[in-house]
Amino acid sequence: MLRSWLRRHLSAWTTDPGTEPWEYKVVQMVAQAPPNADDASRRLGGSLSAEALRSQFPEYYASQNGRQQISDFLNRLGDDGWELVQIQQVADLPLMLFKRRKRLASAGGVAMPEAEQPSHHAEQPH
DSSP, X not given: OHHHHHHHHHTTTOOSTTTSOXXXXXXXXXXXXXXXXXXXXXXXXXXXXXXXXXXXXHHXXXXXXXXXXXXXXXXXXXXXXXXXXXXXXXXXXXXXXXXXEOEEEOTTSOEEEGGGSOOOSOOOOO
């Protein structure tokens, strides 16, 4: 079912074959409760207090802004050339579809968009 849905929706974004090489990324968001230092302390039988866990692992137990996390995630993908083209609910979770120009490997092993690929034609003197 998901495969046919993707085929149907992705075909709307493709152009004539050979003119616009695209690649796609599919990301499904999964809601997860933030870690709780009090719960972790109880699971450890009290061997580490919730305060000790918070002070030793602040990046893990800090209260996190969910919207900011999503913004940071989307910005990282955007920095890498991905464009969000659609959000669809699948099984009560958002499925995000991204696309970007297909990156071709250069001679030096660095990937770059096709438009930035160096020309392999020798320049003719004028």
